[in-house]
Amino acid sequence: xxxxxxxxxxxxxxxxTFQPWGHLSANESAQEATKQNYSVKQxxxxxxxxxxxxxxxxxxxxxxLEPLSAALPLPANQAIVKVSQRDKAFAPYISxxxxxxxxNFVNEDDITHHIYSPVSDNKFxxxxxxxxxxxxxxxxxxxxxxxxxxxxxxMSGYILVVDTPYYAKTNAQGQVEISDVIAGxxxxxxxxxxMSAAENKQVQRIEIQNNTKLSxxxxxxxxxxxxxxxxxxxxxxSDY
Numbered sequence: 001x002x003x004x005x006x007x008x009x010x011x012x013x014x015x016x017t018f019q020p021w022g023h024l025s026a027n028e029s030a031q032e033a034t035k036q037n038y039s040v041k042q043x044x045x046x047x048x049x050x051x052x053x054x055x056x057x058x059x060x061x062x063x064x065l066e067p068l069s070a071a072l073p074l075p076a077n078q079a080i081v082k083v084s085q086r087d088k089a090f091a092p093y094i095s096x097x098x099x100x101x102x103x104n105f106v107n108e109d110d111i112t113h114h115i116y117s118p119v120s121d122n123k124f125x126x127x128x129x130x131x132x133x134x135x136x137x138x139x140x141x142x143x144x145x146x147x148x149x150x151x152x153x154x155m156s157g158y159i160l161v162v163d164t165p166y167y168a169k170t171n172a173q174g175q176v177e178i179s180d181v182i183a184g185x186x187x188x189x190x191x192x193x194x195m196s197a198a199e200n201k202q203v204q205r206i207e208i209q210n211n212t213k214l215s216x217x218x219x220x221x222x223x224x225x226x227x228x229x230x231x232x233x234x235x236x237x238s239d240y
Contacts, residue, residue, distance in 0.1 A: 043181055049215045085109055086108045114128075154229060
């Protein structure tokens with residue numbers, strides 16, 4: 001009986017000796033291996049040429065890549081987007097920022113504006129006098145932010161908050177390049193507030209394993225851009 005007890009104790013000691021502290025479960029080990037695998041993957045560029053239904057260049061569209069794997073490490077793009085008020089209009093009309101980023105409003109007009117966004121999870125409202133700047137708190141929710149001005153009700157603009165650092169806007173030729181994209185599977189999103197499609201965007205799945213060039217023809221038509229000026233020849237609240 002004593003010999004058997006000593007044998008059992010010796011076996012337990014041997015197991016404890018060769019079992020490392022902080023041992024990961026099988027699931028944790030798999031997750032850690034996946035992260036290490038992604039960390040050594042190369043990054044590539046994604047170049048797009050986007051056209052409307054009538055084959056014309058699709059300018060000023062937001063293009064962004066959403067990773068399909070939750071294990072894919074995403075760098076933070078904390079660039080502050082600038083939104084000007086110029087000639088009683090938002091310039092640019094649409095902007096894009098990563099979730100957690102900020103927008104800086106710059107009033108280049110010689111009048112006061114009362115900027116607001118009342119309907120999204122990123123609500124805000126503030127007055128901004130001539131040549132003043134207003135840096136908003138971080139956007140903590142992904143989604144569309146529609147903006148207006150309580151004084152000049154024809155003013156309209158948008159900020160798209162995306163949960164990815166991989167985004168850009170097409171140029172006048174409908175071209176865009178997104179750099180330093182880690183290899184993997186993504187949803188490619190093309191968004192514009194006037195696109196006549198569900199959630200104002202066209203989506204397709206793509207796999208990135210090398211530098212990628214794509215030509216994409218949009219499937220949906222576009223509504224007319226709102227005219228950024230008053231219907232009247234005067235502005236009775238210019239001195240507000």
